[in-house]
Amino acid sequence: MDIFSNLWLGASTAFLPMNLLYGFVGCLLGTAIGVLPGLGPTATIAMLLPITFGLPPESALIMLAGIFYGAQYGGSTTAILINLPGESSSVVTAIDGYQMARNGRAGPALATAALGSFFAGTVATILLAVAAPPLAAVALNFGPAEYFSLMVLGLVASVALASxxxxxxxxxxxxxxxxxxxxxxxxxxxxxxxxxxxELYDGLNFVAVSMGIFGICEILRNLENEQERSVGVKRVTGLMLTKEDFKRVCGPVLRGTALGSFLGILPGGGAMLASFAAYAMEKRVSPNRAEFGKGAIEGVAAPESANNAGAQTSFIPMLTLGIPGNPVMALMVGAMILQGITPGPNVISDEPKLFWGMIVSMWSGNLMLVILNLPLIGLWVRMLTVPYHLLFPAIVGFCCIGAYSINNSVFDVFVMAGFSVIGFALSKLRFEPAPLLLGFILGPMLEENLRRAMLISQGDPTTFLRSPLSLSLLIFAGLVLALVLSPSISRKREEAFTE
Amino acid sequence: MLKIRNGRDFVGGMSMICIGLLFIWFGRELEAGNSFQMGPGYFPRMLSLLLIVLGALIMVQSIIVQAEESEPDTWNWMAYALVIFAPVGFGLLLARLGLAPTMFVLIVGVAAASRYANWRHSILLGLFLSVCSVLLFTRLLSLPVSAFGPWIPFLGNV
Structure with missing residues (x-):
């Protein structure tokens, strides 16, 4: 079987001691930032990108990916223990998870989150390995017109699913x-x-831009409502699930994984949408729905499996088409470009070691997370209470050095400062910064393909409608827009986000 | 008389229009070309026009649709100023003071933005992080920046 030889190639890359180490460091850092207050994965990845410049591409991307799914994981720990979701994707986990912790069942809640995530991660990894190559093969036949339409679809869909x-x-x-x-x-x-x-002749540096609008800007917002945290649960004991728990958890984990895997592939979807949708679905179908909100274990299992599955499968469009669906994937695309790799369907054939190595590393990373987190839970609990007033000066410091080290020039530090102002002004006016970063990363590719397509068609804009593939992509983009704009759906969408 | 129902969006839409106009103004000398052979100015100009249209739409919406009740924002100007000017100060001082003193000044300065700040903690944190960053960045990752710059007597390498 072809897939096995591919996975073998991946395993031989991912299990190199050095890559295992970087994967481990990524998972550890990711969990830490998920647990630490006021620091998100986008800001952290942007901050650490400069450090990965010197690494080989496989190690760099394995580590960055580890940060991403490690953060999903750490976010659930804070959600369960102190009712403060570390990441947006753990918001719904807090509802039932925190109630479980208050009933003295923090251990089983954490174990459910860990095992559910691991199961979901495994399934999503297999899905990624099976689905990516054919998808990339289709994309290899894309001309500039199809690419342009695909990017338009990606951008439109990413707004449609955003709040x-x-x-x-x-x-x-x-x-x-x-x-x-x-x-x-x-x-x-x-x-x-x-x-x-x-310095501007090479364009604005995306690391500096994203550190400004995510890293520094987050600090500004956190300082407005600064509160010290307190942990109710000091010790976590009894991580084991009972037989009864196991029975109740199986269904939600399976449903959450399926839903999360599907929603992760959609542009703009990813982990957050997946966890919300899975919780809402479980609330309808679960036989124990009366317990929801009062500490139902299903209310932890479903969203946690879904957000991990969604986090993994959101790599599919990024790796096969080069189209990022969320800001973290946009940074991964940027990281690949910095490493001299052109993201797109060619990655699988040109860089098989990188591609399959990353896939296998996701599975091994998830395994590490389970091993790492359950025994180390005491450490994470202590980390929960790191006071923010000691943390944010360090973040500002590392952002500054990080921005400086991109090109060893202070200009990028000034760009970062400038974009923190822009990002802050935008957030005060209630504009979301995520689509800005997606547009910024895709901009040059979009322009290049538009110009090429128009050159080939000799200035005839109907070229985008004449190719059946491009036409169907554009129709799909139009449909998505129409759906979101239609009143009944937009009301539902609001409900989903306020719930 | 038109009444603005959502002041925030009204300003937001207006800013988008201004951004669009700014990019058209600064790109006025870029050649647009035609749709067959697009010049460097074609794509930015197209986008700027689109942004102006979207800005106008946001403004129209702000007049028609009532704003949702939301909690008033708390503003903390002191914190904004410290956190935003810290990187600027870092950029200006780095070549002159070197990494260790710059980092120290930065940390102590930024820490004052918190309402829980306390001088002893800030100074300890500043010392700790400047030692860490010197070890990590000048020794391990060998960034081309020295720990002490020309403005520091005796220690600095000119």
Missing amino acids: GSLVKAMAMIVFGLILGTVGTDVESGTPRYVFDIP
């Missing part, structure tokens, strides 16, 4: 796309919007 106003999210995408045009125009060599600043 908040649709028009405002679209404005953010367009703003991001414009920012992506800063720098030297690749085709004509003309500098654009550089104001005679030599």
Whole structure:
């Protein structure tokens, strides 16, 4: 079987001692930031990107991926123990998880989250290994017109599934796309919007931009409502699940995994949407639905499996098409570009070691997380109470050094400071920063494909409608927009996000 | 007389229009070309126009749709100023003071933004992090920046 030889190749890469180590470091860091207050995966990955420049591409991406799914995991620990979701994807876990902890069942809640995540991670990894190659094979036949339409679909769908106003999210995408045009125009060599600043000829650096709008900006918002945390549960004992628990958990884990895997593939979906949807579904179908909100173990199992499955499968569009569905994937695309790898369908054939190594490392990473987290729970509990006023100066410090180390120039530090102001102003006006980053990363690719497609068709814009593939992608994008705009769905969507 | 029902979105829409106009203005000398052979100015100009349209839509919405009740924001100007100017200060001082003193000043300065700040903690944290960053970045990752810069007598390498 082909898939087995591929997985074998992946295993031989992922299980190299060095890559295991970086995977471990990634998982550890990811869990830590999930547990630490006020630090999200996007900001952390942006902050650590400069450190990975010197690593081989496989190790760098394995570590970054570990941070991402480690954070999903650590987020659930805070949700269960102190009712404060560490990540947006653990918001619903807090509802029942915290009630379980108050009833003295913190141990089983944590164990359910860990085992559910591991199961979901395993299934999603297999799905990734099976689904990615054929998808990439289809994408290999894409011309510029199809690529353009695909990116439009990706961007439209990412807004449709995001929370908040649709028009405002679209404005953010367009703003991001414009920012992506800063720098030297690749085709004509003309500098654009550089104001005679030599550093701008290469464009705005995406690490500096994302550290500004995610890292520093998050600190500004956290400082407005600064509160010290207190942990009710000091000791966690009895991690074992009873037989009864096992029986109750099986169904929700399976359903959560299935739903999460599906929603993760959609652009803009990913972990957060998956966990919300899984909780809502479980509340309808579970035989114990009366217990929901009062510490039902299903209310932990379903969203935790779903968010981990969603986190894994959101790698599928990124790895096969080069289209990021959420800001973390956008940073991964950026990391690949920095490593000299062009993200897209060619990655599987050109960099099989990287591709399969990453897939296998996701499974081994999930295993590490289970091994790491259950015994180390005491350490994480202590970390929960690290006071924020000692943490944020360190974050600012590392962001500064990180930005400096991208090109060893202070210009990027100033860019970061500038974008923290922009990001902060936007958040005060209730604009979401995530679509801006997606637009910023996809901007240059979108422009290149648009220009090429128009050149091939000799300036005829109907070229996007003539290719059946491109046409169907655009129709799909239109459908998604129409669906979101239709009143009945938009009401449901609001309900889903307020729930 | 039109009444603005959502002041935040009204300002938001207006800012989007301004951003669009700014990019059109600064890109006025970029050649647009035609749709067959797009010049460097075609794509940015197209996007700027789109942004202006979206901004206008947001403004129209802000007049029609009532804003949802939301808690008033708390503003903490002191914290904003410290956190935003810290990186700027870092950028200006790094080449002159070197990594260790810059980091120390940065940490102590930023820590003051918190309402739980206390000088003893900040100074200890500053010392700890400057030692850590010197070890990690100049020794291990060998960034081209020295621990002490030319402005520090005796220790600094010029």
